[in-house]
Amino acid sequence: xxxxxxxxxxxxxxxxxxxxxxxxxxxxxxxxxxxxxxxxxxxxxxxxxxxxxxxxxxxxxxxxxxxxxxxxxxxxxxxxxxxxxxxxxxxxxxxxxxxxxxxxxxxxxxxxxxxxxxxxxxxxxxxxxxxxxxxxxxxxxxxxxxxxxxxxxxxxxxxxxxxxxxxxxxxxxxxxxxxxxxxxxxxxxxxxxxxxxxxxxxxxxxxxxxxxxxxxxxxxxxxxxxxxxxxxxxxxxxxxxxxxxxxxxxxxxxxxxxxxxxxxxxxxxxxxxxxxxxxxxxxxxxxxxxxxxxxxxxxxxxxxxxxxxxxxxxxxxxxxxxxxxxxxxxxxxxxxxxxxxxxxxxxxxxxxxxxxxxxxxxxxxxxxxxxxxxxxxxxxxxxxxxxxxxxxxxxxxxxxx
Numbered sequence: 001x002x003x004x005x006x007x008x009x010x011x012x013x014x015x016x017x018x019x020x021x022x023x024x025x026x027x028x029x030x031x032x033x034x035x036x037x038x039x040x041x042x043x044x045x046x047x048x049x050x051x052x053x054x055x056x057x058x059x060x061x062x063x064x065x066x067x068x069x070x071x072x073x074x075x076x077x078x079x080x081x082x083x084x085x086x087x088x089x090x091x092x093x094x095x096x097x098x099x100x101x102x103x104x105x106x107x108x109x110x111x112x113x114x115x116x117x118x119x120x121x122x123x124x125x126x127x128x129x130x131x132x133x134x135x136x137x138x139x140x141x142x143x144x145x146x147x148x149x150x151x152x153x154x155x156x157x158x159x160x161x162x163x164x165x166x167x168x169x170x171x172x173x174x175x176x177x178x179x180x181x182x183x184x185x186x187x188x189x190x191x192x193x194x195x196x197x198x199x200x201x202x203x204x205x206x207x208x209x210x211x212x213x214x215x216x217x218x219x220x221x222x223x224x225x226x227x228x229x230x231x232x233x234x235x236x237x238x239x240x241x242x243x244x245x246x247x248x249x250x251x252x253x254x255x256x257x258x259x260x261x262x263x264x265x266x267x268x269x270x271x272x273x274x275x276x277x278x279x280x281x282x283x284x285x286x287x288x289x290x291x292x293x294x295x296x297x298x299x300x301x302x303x304x305x306x307x308x309x310x311x312x313x314x315x316x317x318x319x320x321x322x323x324x325x326x327x328x329x330x331x332x333x334x335x336x337x338x339x340x341x342x343x344x345x346x347x348x349x350x351x352x353x354x355x356x357x358x359x360x361x362x363x364x365x366x367x368x369x370x371x372x373x374x375x376x377x378x379x380x381x382x383x384x385x386x387x388x389x390x391x392x393x394x395x396x397x398x399x400x401x
Contacts, residue, residue: 009333016169032064034064088130178278181276184271191268199265201265211242222267222270
């Protein structure tokens with residue numbers, strides 16, 4: 001069960017990411033064509049106002065299809081209609097007209113040629129191997145020359161549509177952290193949640209559920225209790241503990257650790273008011289983001305290879321967190337959501353960060369980058385992402401071993 005929850009949680013993070021793209025694209029007028037929960041084949045699908053909504057059979061996240069991500073090139077025509085031309089040579093003439101219009105970057109002529117080619121395709125009997133790509137080609141090219149095509153949109157609209165995916169994951173992280181701070185992750189209380197075996201607290205007789213109300217006869221708050229232990233310099237402390245309604249006096253001698261003087265207890269947290277919890281969540285998100293970025297920087301410098309994990313390792317960590325409790329799982333889910341956002345913001349195609357970088361370049365130049373440049377840079381980006389996956393997978397196999 002914990003494994004299933006972990007897998008569904010990762011799927012939820014991907015779905016949130018794609019939902020960010022979807023709603024932002026709608027908001028700026030780049031109307032998506034499809035929005036799916038899960039991946040095809042479709043179990044259920046319905047079309048509303050030109051958008052196909054569906055539930056896929058593979059319950060791992062989702063996807064959104066934004067029309068016209070790139071300006072069409074002649075190769076698009078060849079790729080989609082070559083099989084149809086082989087089966088029906090009479091289609092060669094309208095196909096060549098379409099190809100010439102695409103090559104000359106004449107949008108109106110390309111749309112007119114698309115209409116002629118579509119009519120010619122209706123009059124021919126084609127095999128599924130030829131008909132399916134031809135039908136997709138008609139849809140893709142019509143979308144690419146439509147008024148809401150991504151490549152034709154102003155720079156700011158393209159940036160909003162792409163950046164919204166990672167932003168949705170960051171927002172989810174802040175919301176999850178804020179919820180945890182309102183429930184259990186705020187200031188430490190005076191109530192002991194766990195006692196480390198063999199620790200000074202265990203030797204003194206402290207138990208989970210005990211509530212420490214005073215140190216050396218002076219009443220303390222949860223924060224003050226921790227401060228008194230840290231400042232003890234190893235001298236014995238007399239703790240007044242409430243257990244089952246009765247007060248007990250226990251003496252404990254803190255020991256020095258790397259983090260200062262400790263007695264070996266974990267304490268329950270006290271929830272914060274919502275405004276304070278929200279601000280604390282933003283702070284923690286910033287701290288964790290900085291550590292993730294530093295980790296990626298160390299990896300680029302040849303260090304930190306052992307810290308990389310594949311989806312298998314991430315799922316295993318999530319599954320372990322599920323078994324530890326809801327709070328532990330939500331902390332892990334928030335960190336993974338933030339990691340997904342930052343990974344997608346790397347300036348590599350086909351990641352969101354790569355599209356953001358190229359959009360900024362095109363906005364500064366005042367003209368589009370050639371399609372072949374996109375494709376070559378994407379090959380490099382895919383290779384680097386696959387390299388990270390292989391490194392993470394080898395680490396996960398080593399950990400499992």
